[in-house]
Amino acid sequence: MTTKAGSGINSKWIGLVVVLFGILLLAQHGNELLKQLVITPGSVAAQGVAADCRADELEEEGLSLRECELLVSNVQITLVSSPDWFRPAMMLFSLLGSLFAVSSIYLGISVAANSNTNSLSLKTCLGVLLLIDLLVFVAASNTGPLLRAQYLWPSLLWFFVHATLLAAALAHLNEQSGSEA
Amino acid sequence: MAKQLPRSKVIMHWITATSVFFLFVSSWWMLSLPLPSDVFTYRQLPFQLHKNIGITLLAIVVTMIAMRVYGREQSIQANKTRLEKLADVDHLLTYFLLIACCISGYLSSAYSGWETTLWWLVDLPGWSEENDDLNILFSDIHLWTCWALLAVVALHISAALYHAFKDDGVIDKMFRL
Known part of the structure; x- marks a missing residue:
């Protein structure tokens, strides 16, 4: 047993939780x-290039056209805010x-x-x-x-x-x- | 006290654990990047890395299974408790889902028409021409097997925490350096 009498400290528990986190x-x-x-300053999203949203890609990804456009905005948020x-x-x-x-x-x-x-x-x-x-x-x-x-x-x-x-x-x-x- | 596992298997266990969580976190993020095109290449590095780690993980899991089968690590124990039987099922499911996730992901990628270069060194063979239907099918299998994997991993971690808190020696075999 790794719990010391009267201490209530279980080193195995501490060790596992440390490993998990x-x-x-x-x-x-x-x-x-x-x-x-990946998201580097001056990259294409920062230059205002419109999203490339092909119908077959939208179907594969399960995205609407608006969501596809917002994926570019998502990168722009990081670039503009940093x-x-x-x-x-x-x-x-x-x-x-x-x-x-x-x-x-x-x-x-x-x-x-x-x-x-x-x-x-x-x-x-x-x-x-x-x-x-x-x-x-x-x-x-x-x-x-x-x-x-x-x-x-x-x-x-x-x-x-x-x-x-x-x-x-x-x-x-x-x-x-x-x-x- | 549980029998100690070979050090190599312990290391592979922790590499697998780390890889699985990194693959989950990075995949959730990389799918929020713009769809790929000639100008939008944000997804290239994360997707290649995802595939590289997934393929390496598959090799590790297959090695772990081979060690389990041929290494005779599992002592045959009669009269297993319900929790022990549940643990066996959880282990088997984890192995199965790890393999299913990796293979379905690779096949989805293969049918998407994107090439895979393992660790930017070895070009892996393409299975076929681009096929949208098979890409979507394997992509769906990849998605659902990975969700199921997350569920069994959560159960696995909960059980490990339970045994660690009880300090009953069950998890000792995974803690050696």
């Missing part, structure tokens, strides 16, 4: 990185977020596999992820309403997820220190 976060940051790579600094900043945050998400998966597995694993590195990793959430939140809050609507709520959710996991890792670390003393 690490996987979900990696998907999110990976997709954000892909998004920033200040010059936003794309490089988001690429940096999503790259760092992806790297630390992978680290959190590895560390979560370590903690779940061995309850005596030193969770200092896990605590540090979760702290960095918390900081990245905060930076994404601050960056998005300095853009217009269209990007704020896309980014603020998810980054706030991730902030609280990582705050919760960090609290659990801190409690686990304190428990370790207590048992070593």
